[in-house]
Amino acid sequence: MKTLWLTQVAAIVRLEIGKTFFSRRGLWVYLLACMPMVIFGGHSIVWLKRGLPCDFGHDTNVFASIFQVLDMRLTLFFGCLGIFMNLFRGEMLDRSLHFYFLSPVRREVLLVGKYLAGLLAAVTIFTTSTVVQWGLMYAHFPKSVMESYLRDGNGWRHLTAYAGVTVLGCIGYGSVFLLAGALMKNPIVPAAAVLVWESINSFAPAVLQKFSVIYYLKSLCPIEAPPDVGPVFSMLLVNADPVAPAVAVPGMLLFTMLVLVVAAMRVRKMEIHYGTD
Amino acid sequence: MLEVRNVTKRFRGIAALTDVSFEARPGEVTGYLGPNGSGKSTTVKIVTGLLAPSEGQVLYQGVDIREDPVAYKRKVGYVPEEPHLYSYLTGEEYLEMTGDLRGLPRRRTREKAAEFLRLFGLYGDRFVRLSSYSKGMRQKVLLAAALLHNPELIVLDEPFSGLDVSSAMVLRRTIPALAARGKVILYSSHVLEVVEKVCARVVILHRGRVAAYDSVERLRDLMNTPSLEDIFSQLAVEQDVDRVAGQLAALVTG
Structure with a gap:
């Protein structure tokens, strides 16, 4: 009986994983994850076809810029929105949430199960995407150069940092969109609000910056924003007050915990009344 | 009461x-x-x-x-x-999921679910996804x-x-x-x-x-x-x- 909640979490994760990975509603999440892969794959193909010289520094900066603008602000953001916002809201639309609410499952356990399932799906999809993107970016480099980069250079450190940022992005954005899905009927409103907040966050006072996912993610990126990306991009990439990883990772996790506690309080009071939703 | x-x-x-x-x-x-x-x-x-x-x-x-x-x-x-x-689950999976969420022993749930499906005439369709079930069949699963x-x-x-x-x-x-x-x-x-x-x-x-x-x-x-x-x-x-x-x-x- 002591481990009943664990059995219930496992059952919820199993059910939600199937729903998240195979639902038609989530098809665009895969397309989002593939989009940057196409860009980096295309880059390597063009370089190979034209026989252009390989420039490690240039490509590393390009990857850093695209990762911070496209992956962190678009792919990860909207991908997590698609996955986590549907965990409660999607079930309201499908009129199936009562299945859980009728079961003798604590709402907090339900929230944890759903969040873990969403996280598992998001991390699998987006970390795979990040690793493949990274591989495709350097696919046109000679094998020996890549081996040396991975073995002696910063290759593994960069790759694990990007993968780690992706995982933390899923953790942070996941909690935010889970809360938004439990809180609001129309997903566009909270999505727009979070997007605006994440975009203007760089200009917010230092204390407020800490209540943002992008603040921690930018601090953890292994490459600084290159200075020659233009004023619009540099505005998005610059991190005036970056924090050390030792602060950024626990900070991100603490932020996530706070958001999940608020979400649990909301889910506890949630009522099923599909007709008006 | x-x-x-x-x-x-x-x-x-x-x-x-x-x-x-x-x-x-x-x-x-x-x-x-x-x-x-x-x-x-x-x-x-x-x-x-x-x-x-x-x-x-x-x-x-x-x-x-x-x-x-x-x-x-x-x-x-x-x-x-x-x-x-949940349309992507089979009839059997749905009942097992219900048993898991209710904390019923897995083996007992399986036996009882199989017996319910047999009595409702759904045993032959137990591995079929619920999306393929008729309204009446789904109602039996709910029962x-x-x-x-x-x-x-x-x-x-x-x-x-x-x-x-x-x-x-x-x-x-x-x-x-x-x-x-x-x-x-x-x-x-x-x-x-x-x-x-x-x-x-x-x-x-x-x-x-x-x-x-x-x-x-x-x-x-x-x-x-x-x-x-x-x-x-x-x-x-x-x-x-x-x-x-x-x-x-x-x-x-x-």
Whole structure:
């Protein structure tokens, strides 16, 4: 009986994983994850076809810029929105949430199960995407150069940092969109609000910056924003007050915990009344 | 015993239920009747804990169901009106999932689920996805899921929806049989003939209020009518049924 909640979490994760990975509603999440892969794959193909010289520094900066603008602000953001916002809201639309609410499952356990399932799906999809993107970016480099980069250079450190940022992005954005899905009927409103907040966050006072996912993610990126990306991009990439990883990772996790506690309080009071939703 | 005490439910200030009180006793089937929009489904959702009442309380065995909702839900089996299921699961997977969430032993759940599927004639389709099931088949899965954990309180909301004749006949006999084994059964339906046959007492709801609450026999005597349909017509039907039927027929053929 002591481990009943664990059995219930496992059952919820199993059910939600199937729903998240195979639902038609989530098809665009895969397309989002593939989009940057196409860009980096295309880059390597063009370089190979034209026989252009390989420039490690240039490509590393390009990857850093695209990762911070496209992956962190678009792919990860909207991908997590698609996955986590549907965990409660999607079930309201499908009129199936009562299945859980009728079961003798604590709402907090339900929230944890759903969040873990969403996280598992998001991390699998987006970390795979990040690793493949990274591989495709350097696919046109000679094998020996890549081996040396991975073995002696910063290759593994960069790759694990990007993968780690992706995982933390899923953790942070996941909690935010889970809360938004439990809180609001129309997903566009909270999505727009979070997007605006994440975009203007760089200009917010230092204390407020800490209540943002992008603040921690930018601090953890292994490459600084290159200075020659233009004023619009540099505005998005610059991190005036970056924090050390030792602060950024626990900070991100603490932020996530706070958001999940608020979400649990909301889910506890949630009522099923599909007709008006 | 299930006690609904002075329950009022408002949605954005508009009352869907007003001061509803009744009891459902062990060993009896309590019918819950009312026209569309009378508040039947709202009551059922409050009794199952899906909605909280704006006023009043629901007691089970003398305890407010909101005191320990998880413990209460262990005792409840609910068959909802609409068979919305997780379409990508098979019938067997759905029942196993229900067992897992209810904390039932896996082996026992499997055995019992298989037996339910066999009795409902779904055993051959147990590995088929629910998306391929007919409405009646899905209804049978919902019935099995509601009864899998041997609930003390069974709430049935239009349980015959979509069932074929033989399954309906089986269920019609199962409901009183379960009541005879001491279950508390609340049976919400539009099908008056079945309610008349299986229910000891009925609650008739009209515009969110209890219009009548008594045994079927007593209501027949009081209203001086031979059938539950006549009682229902007098208490809860506002339109002239014969006139509207005539007008509809004229509209179709005219």
